[in-house]
Amino acid sequence: MRLYQLVQLSCLAVLLASCQQSDPDSGLATEADPQASSITTGEGVSGGMVPDNPQVSASGGEALAVFEKRILPIFQANKPSSCTECHLSGVELRDYIQTDQAKTFASLVRVGLIDVEKPDDSKILRFINRSPEKPNLITDKVRQQEHDAFQAWIRAAVKDPALLAAKSSDSTGPQIPDEVIRHARKDRVLASFIDNVWTEVGRCAACHSPDQNQKQVKEHGEQVSWITLRNPQATLNHMVDAGIINADEPLESMLLTKPTMQVEHGGGQKMVVGDRTYKQFRRFIDDYASVVNGRYKTVAGIPVESDELSVVTDIWFKITEVPARYDKMLLQADLYRSTGAGWSKHRVASSDRLVFGKGKLWQHSLSLTATRGSEWADEMKSGRLPAGRYLVKLYIDQTGRLQKDFRTELGDEEFVGQVEIESQWPSGYGRMTAIQFPTE
Ligand code: HEC
């Protein structure tokens, strides 16, 4: 039964496709051809209204024919419409179509998407025509077909008194709030990727960026080059294709499992569950999975974007004399800058990594951190930390809180001490700023 239906559907699809190709503007052709009109009249009005005027009935049948031949297939198709080039979910052209022509027309008129006076100016045509700066050739062709189909149908439909008289109280279009549609837009998703992932890949670049990893590629193969230089969108696309980001099983994403060593990783342990980088990666991956799977239905369901932005630097920071008992625990160092009036309110840099107990050592590169929209958020893009006096607050996760709940922020309970320092904050592994662990 299923198979039979499938076959039937695909035959129909072939038929429709060929109709479309051989006679792209069939609607207009019949208009100028009285003979064709009378043929359409004979078929088209069956089950519809019975008009006195053959001209009118001609266009009535014509609109229906175009609707059935070119609009309904868009409704029934299971391939994505051109809208998905910019909207990852939440919006499909079929949301504007119902199986019934009159209802479709009336609801589109009601919400102002069809202009019955100037059919070619109808807003829905402009909607469909919206294309990105660098359109994809295939989507562009789909878009053109969608546009021409709607244009032909609207042109025919506005000449049909029965359709013009049709009333609808139905809403049309996507049934989710605009804010949800906005959240699922590709440009928004890319912006979140840049905030949460792209800004961190600097710490993976030595082995994963094609300008630096010849040795790794030779040993392990091309797949280690998962960063595309200066191109976050291409990097995201590749990550999705390669399963580095897995929208169906977010926690299986290699972006999480490799650097945390949940699976073997040629680069060793680069993050731990719950550290700042992990939090950011999860924020993006979890949200991405919900977006592409269309899981958001309400504004309340959309996650709030983080108030903090960060930038990875090559400024190294070292703490010596760390008590060995903190071995393999996550130590987080937050830096506050001296201002005219005490210490900065928000941390201006941060770094977190496991303690190396045997060496009584902790060292890592700093990430600059700022509140979104602040002046410092702009300044820190240079990757430099101004010379001067800073307060370093230290936290150690001694109870494995982050492992249990990666969203947790270390706080008073994990606080182990603070140190004031003055530094020029030079960059480079060989020029680390160092402090001693505060005596307890
Ligand atoms: C080139 C990218 C692009 C394409 C393709 C695109 N849209 Fe959009 N869409 C946008 C942008 C950008 C916005 C928000 C800005 C605006 O309203 O001008 C938006 C907004 C919307 C909104 C309103 C939600 C809001 O933010 O207020 C709807 C509904 C919508 N689009 C539907 C569609 C449909 C249906 C299609 C396919 C026929 C489509 N879009 C194709 C980029 C696109």
Ligand code: HEC
């Ligand atoms: C010192 C070198 C090195 C660093 C730094 C490094 N890695 Fe790797 N990574 C490797 C090597 C080598 C492989 C290939 C072997 C393997 O799959 O484990 C690899 C593989 C991967 C893969 C699998 C790619 C694929 O498509 O198969 C991912 C994902 C990954 N690393 C993520 C990261 C992340 C995220 C970081 C930064 C936080 C990072 N790595 C830092 C060396 C490194």
